[in-house]
Amino acid sequence: MFERIHDSFARQLAMAHLGARLTAVRDGEVEIDLDYDPRLTQQQGFLHAGVTTAICDSACGYAAFTKMSPGSDVVSVEFKVNLLAPAVGERFRAIGRVVRAGARLVVTQGEVLAYQGEQSKCVLLMQATMMAITPRPSL
Amino acid sequence: MFERIHDSFARQLAMAHLGARLTAVRDGEVEIDLDYDPRLTQQQGFLHAGVTTAICDSACGYAAFTKMSPGSDVVSVEFKVNLLAPAVGERFRAIGRVVRAGARLVVTQGEVLAYQGEQSKCVLLMQATMMAITPRPSL
Amino acid sequence: MFERIHDSFARQLAMAHLGARLTAVRDGEVEIDLDYDPRLTQQQGFLHAGVTTAICDSACGYAAFTKMSPGSDVVSVEFKVNLLAPAVGERFRAIGRVVRAGARLVVTQGEVLAYQGEQSKCVLLMQATMMAITPRPSL
Amino acid sequence: MFERIHDSFARQLAMAHLGARLTAVRDGEVEIDLDYDPRLTQQQGFLHAGVTTAICDSACGYAAFTKMSPGSDVVSVEFKVNLLAPAVGERFRAIGRVVRAGARLVVTQGEVLAYQGEQSKCVLLMQATMMAITPRPSL
Numbered sequence: 001m002f003e004r005i006h007d008s009f010a011r012q013l014a015m016a017h018l019g020a021r022l023t024a025v026r027d028g029e030v031e032i033d034l035d036y037d038p039r040l041t042q043q044q045g046f047l048h049a050g051v052t053t054a055i056c057d058s059a060c061g062y063a064a065f066t067k068m069s070p071g072s073d074v075v076s077v078e079f080k081v082n083l084l085a086p087a088v089g090e091r092f093r094a095i096g097r098v099v100r101a102g103a104r105l106v107v108t109q110g111e112v113l114a115y116q117g118e119q120s121k122c123v124l125l126m127q128a129t130m131m132a133i134t135p136r137p138s139l
Numbered sequence: 140m141f142e143r144i145h146d147s148f149a150r151q152l153a154m155a156h157l158g159a160r161l162t163a164v165r166d167g168e169v170e171i172d173l174d175y176d177p178r179l180t181q182q183q184g185f186l187h188a189g190v191t192t193a194i195c196d197s198a199c200g201y202a203a204f205t206k207m208s209p210g211s212d213v214v215s216v217e218f219k220v221n222l223l224a225p226a227v228g229e230r231f232r233a234i235g236r237v238v239r240a241g242a243r244l245v246v247t248q249g250e251v252l253a254y255q256g257e258q259s260k261c262v263l264l265m266q267a268t269m270m271a272i273t274p275r276p277s278l
Numbered sequence: 279m280f281e282r283i284h285d286s287f288a289r290q291l292a293m294a295h296l297g298a299r300l301t302a303v304r305d306g307e308v309e310i311d312l313d314y315d316p317r318l319t320q321q322q323g324f325l326h327a328g329v330t331t332a333i334c335d336s337a338c339g340y341a342a343f344t345k346m347s348p349g350s351d352v353v354s355v356e357f358k359v360n361l362l363a364p365a366v367g368e369r370f371r372a373i374g375r376v377v378r379a380g381a382r383l384v385v386t387q388g389e390v391l392a393y394q395g396e397q398s399k400c401v402l403l404m405q406a407t408m409m410a411i412t413p414r415p416s417l
Numbered sequence: 418m419f420e421r422i423h424d425s426f427a428r429q430l431a432m433a434h435l436g437a438r439l440t441a442v443r444d445g446e447v448e449i450d451l452d453y454d455p456r457l458t459q460q461q462g463f464l465h466a467g468v469t470t471a472i473c474d475s476a477c478g479y480a481a482f483t484k485m486s487p488g489s490d491v492v493s494v495e496f497k498v499n500l501l502a503p504a505v506g507e508r509f510r511a512i513g514r515v516v517r518a519g520a521r522l523v524v525t526q527g528e529v530l531a532y533q534g535e536q537s538k539c540v541l542l543m544q545a546t547m548m549a550i551t552p553r554p555s556l
Contacts, residue, residue: 014187017156017178039156042197044274048153049215050196054189058181076188077383078407080219080358080497080544082524084517099542100501104382105355105409107499107542125516125524127497127544129356129407131383135183216522217546219358219405219497221385223378238403239362243521244494244548246360246403264377264385266358266405268495268546270522292465295434295456317434320475322552326431327493328474332467336459354466358497413461 004070005030005062012058020055022062028098030062035091047087052094052124056081056110059096064106064130067098072132077105079128087123089114096126106130143209144169144201151197159194161201167237169201174230186226188263191233195220195249195265198235203245203269206237211271216244218267226262228253235265245269282348283308283340290336298333300340306376308340313369325365330372330402334359334388337374342384342408345376350410355383357406365401367392374404384408421487422447422479429475437472439479445515447479452508464504469511469541473498473527476513481523481547484515489549494522496545504540506531513543523547 002025009015009022015032018040024031032055034040034047042048057076065074096110110126141164148154148161154171157179163170171194173179173186181187196215204213235249249265280303287293287300293310296318302309310333312318312325320326335354343352374388388404419442426432426439432449435457441448449472451457451464459465474493482491513527527543 008182011182012180012187013177014179014181014190038152040153041151042153043147043150044212044214048151048193048197049218050189050193051153053192053196054187057189057192058187073183075183075225076222078219078221078356079188080217082217082516082544082546083215084524086214099499100539107501109542122517125526125544127499127542129499217495221377221405221407223385238360239400246362248403261378264387264405266360266403268360286460289460290458290465291455292457292459292468316430318431319429320431321425321428322490322492326429326471326475327496328467328471329431331470331474332465335467335470336465351461353461353503354500356497356499357466358495360495361493364492 001066005065009062014054015058018051018054027066028063030059030096032059032094033091036089047092049083052087052092052112053081055094056096056112056124056126057128059094060108060110060126060128061130063096063098063108067101067106068132071134073135074130075133077129077131079126082125083123084125085121085123087114089116091115104132140205144204148201153193154197157190157193166205167202169198169235171198171233172230175228186231188222191226191231191251191263192220194233195235195251195263196267198233199247199249199265199267200269202235202237203247206240206245207271210273212274213269214272216268216270218265221264222262223264224260224262226253228255230254243271279344283343287340292332293336296329296332305344306341308337308374310337310372311369314367325370327361330365330370330390331359333372334374334390334402334404335406337372338386338388338404338406339408341374341376341386345379345384346410349412351413352408353411355407355409357404360403362403363399363401365392367394369393382410418483422482426479431471432475435468435471444483445480447476447513449476449511450508453506464509466500469504469509469529470498472511473513473529473541473543474545476511477525477527477543477545478547480513480515481525484518484523485549488551490552491547492550494546494548496543499542500540501542502538502540504531506533508532521549
């Protein structure tokens with residue numbers, strides 16, 4: 001399972017473009033870390049909501065993926081985020097957790113924590129639905 | 140208004156990092172374009188949902204911004220997206236539109252269209268709440 | 279199709295308990311009407327958000343149902359609503375529309391309009407995912 | 418605080434119409450109970466999603482209300498629900514909890530548990546934004 005997720009994450013080139021790293025894979029829970037980068041900001045210098053959403057979506061997606069059968073792949077069906085505070089910090093951690101795993105749909109919750117020195121705060125809260133798909137076999 | 144939005148967009152460095160361009164600003168409606176870039180993909184080679192969400196969030200945010208008073212700035216409160224189809228195409232357009240502008244909260248709807256040759260299809264649907272804030276004055 | 283939806287609506291006893299009526303069924307679009315009733319209010323005398331959500335959820339669900347195969351039934355997977363204005367009016371109309379119909383998942387948008395004399399305004403905006411299920415056969 | 422919330426709940430006539438009872442008010446957390454009632458069902462005999470949403474919206478709203486200043490009232494800005502399982506059970510409990518309380522906006526999470534004998538399961542997950550408003554004084 002872990003290898004399958006690390007392989008898939010490595011093929012998510014958007015994660016590399018953002019500088020995100022897969023830092024923990026547990027059964028039903030995945031963490032993705034990201035350092036602050038001024039190239040990822042919105043107009044006030046905070047991390048852009050699309051960036052924190054991207055790492056949280058991947059964390060939730062891979063958390064769901066830990067519950068799916070080996071032959072399947074995962075896609076996001078939908079997600080909703082609340083932005084609780086400006087994404088200010090030295091580094092950020094997205095945590096995705098499975099809430100309920102159905103046969104095809106997996107419901108997850110995610111959050112993004114911002115770390116500044118010894119302090120951390122939650123800046124984003126996500127509720128997301130992921131779906132198992134059967135990839136078309138390549139010849 | 141147009142200048143204010145172009146200035147703010149230019150300060151959203153995340154948009155430049157993704158290669159996104161502000162292509163239309165109308166009263167209550169903003170468009171942001173993005174060319175396909177393999178560096179922005181998820182594991183299946185489609186644009187990552189975080190990327191299409193990022194440009195749609197900015198389009199909705201700036202659409203809301205057209206309804207806000209000159210001294211204010213805009214932040215995203217929350218958004219929800221449905222991913223309607225894989226983000227496959229040569230180029231993408233996010234369109235954000237104001238549905239209701241209150242004194243502080245502005246509700247918007249957004250979509251992302253994927254273009255392939257002459258064809259286009261909607262790949263993402265967003266419903267988002269934006270808020271006017273008063274930036275702290277710099278000394 | 280119309281008969282199938284009218285039959286199903288008649289079995290949604292919650293709709294009768296709220297006083298809601300199925301008033302239009304078109305391919306991919308369904309309308310449900312509700313008169314103001316003081317028993318359905320929240321603490322300020324407006325219709326409770328749960329009530330406007332309930333009729334909009336049913337309208338979106340049945341709009342999705344028009345796209346599903348005869349042997350299936352419909353359930354709500356998830357929905358998100360923005361409450362645009364207090365639900366004040368003499369009568370209310372929920373309209374659900376299909377945005378994209380997949381094999382099992384159908385994405386819909388809905389709204390609730392409040393009517394007061396000649397005037398109407400949109401008080402609720404919904405984005406919802408519906409799913410086709412195969413009911414267990416009864417013996 | 419408790420009295421203020423019990424008074425407000427008593428004025429939410431929709432809660433009485435559904436048969437819902439306010440069963441716990443703590444700082445930042447509110448519970449609302451509801452017994453199964455065949456009049457509140459959808460076409461398959463489960464509780465209608467609008468009904469479980471209604472009690473969860475009220476639970477989240479009043480949880481937010483515990484964090485608001487005495488002179489204010491609370492309204493729902495938006496919410497998103499995932500329906501995790503059919504709402505089957507003898508009784509149901511909605512629990513709303515404050516995640517972050519801002520000056521005007523309060524973000525909450527809610528869930529609805531279904532009880533059948535000794536067993537309980539989560540059937541609905543909510544993420545909601547509540548707003549403090551200043552009611553217009555009556556003369």
